[in-house]
Amino acid sequence: MNQTIFEPWNDPNEKPLIQFKNVTKRFGDFTAIDDQTFDIFEREFFALLGPSGCGKTTMMRMLAGFETPTQGQIILAGQDIAPIPPNKRAVNMMFQSYALFPHLSVWDNIAFGLKRDGMTRDAIGDRVAEMLKLTRLEKFAQRKPHQISGGQRQRVALARSLAKAPKLLLLDEPLGALDAKLRQDTQFELMDIQETTGTTFVIVTHDQEEAMTVASRVAVMDHGKIIQADTPQTIYEAPVSRYVADFIGDVNMITGTAKARNPGSEPQGDPTPPSMQPPEKRDDAASGTPQRLDPQPNDAGRWLHDKVLKFVLGPRSDAPKRLPPPDPTRDAPLASAQATPQPVEAAPGGLEIHWHEGAPPLIASNGDPALDGQTVTLSLRPEKMSISKTRPDAPNVLHGKVVDIAYLGNISTYHVELPDGLKIKAQATNTRRVSQRDITWEDDVWISFRDTAGVVLVE
Amino acid sequence: MRRLILIFVPYLWLLALFLVPFLIVLKISLSDTALAIPPYTPTLDLGAGWQGVKDFLSQLDLENFQFLTTDDLYWKAYLSSLQIAVIATLLTLLVGYPIAYGMANAPDHWRPTLMLLVILPFWTSFLIRVYSWMGILSGEGYLNQFLMWTGLISEPLTILNTPVAVYIGIVYTYLPFMILPIYAALERMDASLLEAAEDLGCSRLQAFWLITIPLSKNGIIAGCFLVFIPTIGEFVIPSLLGGSQTLMIGKVLWEEFFNNRDWPVASAVAVILLLILIIPIILFQRNEQKQREAEG
């Protein structure tokens, strides 16, 4: 898996395809884009995600050339694009409304851009045929846009914008008008097409699931600013602010006052505290990468193998590949498989969060002790919360009552109300644990989570 | 029952306002002139019963239509009217399209005002407006005074009583009929289509030809018919602005009616005119219907 990883943004030698340099866009005295600097790399599938009106379309329109930045520069392939008019840019856009030409057939719509390039008839015919095939529209070539369905129209718009093989394709809420099922299929189709054509895609969406599905990186926007631009996994696992955490997926947020914990209190039997890891490397079983869930020999097993069995069976063939170098962030969660809160002592250091008068503080050993005294929010994903009817032995335990259960097929989400009224969502797989099956409405339950399960947020 | 009435009402309307007058005119066109009131015979004498109707019908003939072919004044007048109507329609299109385009692209809050300005002339009498053009276009009129003041000309131009004046009058009078349908078509157009065209490599001008013009086609067609159809029969403008030079069938009609008091011949002229107009009217209806189908 690691060999094919695509992260040009981490490679200092990689030249970005697009650079925004302190770009500001104002409409009158309204600031739509507020001093943004960021890069997009070749072959990326970059998603702009944010609520309506946060400036996503404006960002795209500046790339396409329909708006010029009030301040700052946009560089495309090393060239400042400000003086280049839209019809001369190697950029094509798929419009939010599709903007298909109603008086032209599907074929002519797709051929429209090619004809402007002065290609020969045959070359145009070939290219259009290729595009029709790619988008599976061969049968509709002679129809007018009003004679085909919404999903087909959307594919015509995609084919038309891809026909000229642009360096950069801009997609403004391309799937907004499709129903859920078609939407999902089309997302995968888009990813396929992006991979086959090798085009750089910038997609605008207000649907977080869509962004997480298709994108290599997601930029979460709010009021004209990119709050965080990162891989979907990092955005999910290590949001930088409450806004991002709340925007992406389900989250529990508990706000309180942070207090630095004593780093010296060494608990027994845990030589590598996870607290030393930067948050984005923090990792646990929630990210279902198969290699991490593979059964691994424990220390005793390894010892047995190395000392005895090795001579009979030979070295374990998968040992070097499967066993990563000593990495506490991997080993730690393995020791306590997900949703099986074994007695784990909290690692030393980090923060205590005093969130409620009289309740024991929550321990976040991955929190930054420098936040001592500040108001912070502990953001916790529901799937990292365990629920049980008996009090478990875990670093963080909350007691409450089940007020709602959402059954989602293989998993259920329990809504638990704490005595002070705070509602916490905990998610659990349905088949895994018998003890949990009989949890029902109005039950008194215990919610527990590890000291590294949450992310401490200040903003 | 309700539905039947609903369907029936428009037909009743058509019957009362179009078919009945047409039949009356047709009847007169088949009669003969007479020094009487009304100035033609036969008149229908319903008091004589069925025999009266039979007598009446037996006296009708096509004499007046035959007469129209004997004098080349009539067909020349028809042809010249058609020619003037075609040229005037094209001129109105040339003037009206840019105005409609400008209105459709004006900021939203200006549009009601611009619309009002286009419709405003209808608030004064058509006759007065055409008369005032006489004041503008005559030898000592405002236009000549202005041009001489600017030094562009030293002698006054003869505009009044020439075909040019007729064209000016027609373009001025029928401009709103051209502007409004084109504006409606342009205003409905999605602005992102032009951006898409530009995005795909068109210049602004190409986008105009390839997108804007085809998409306003129905508006153009509607506007042209709305100008062309009434212009063919136009009478006031050529009489007031065209002088004796301009031959138009509307003027001929007027002269037959009121100067010669030959109602039957005048009616025959009117019937032929109507038959000529039916072709563009049907084409116009077809265009409207096609447009409705494309939208529905």
Ligand SMILES: Nc1ncnc2c1ncn2[C@@H]1O[C@H](COP(=O)(O)OP(=O)(O)O)[C@@H](O)[C@H]1O
């Ligand atoms: N041409 C414009 N004139 C004035 N305000 C605009 C214009 N275009 C966009 N805006 C404003 O900029 C903000 C961002 O718009 P947009 O980029 O379309 O948002 P999004 O696509 O994220 O919904 C909105 O508040 C919008 O009202």
Ligand SMILES: [Mg+2]
């Ligand atoms: Mg938008």
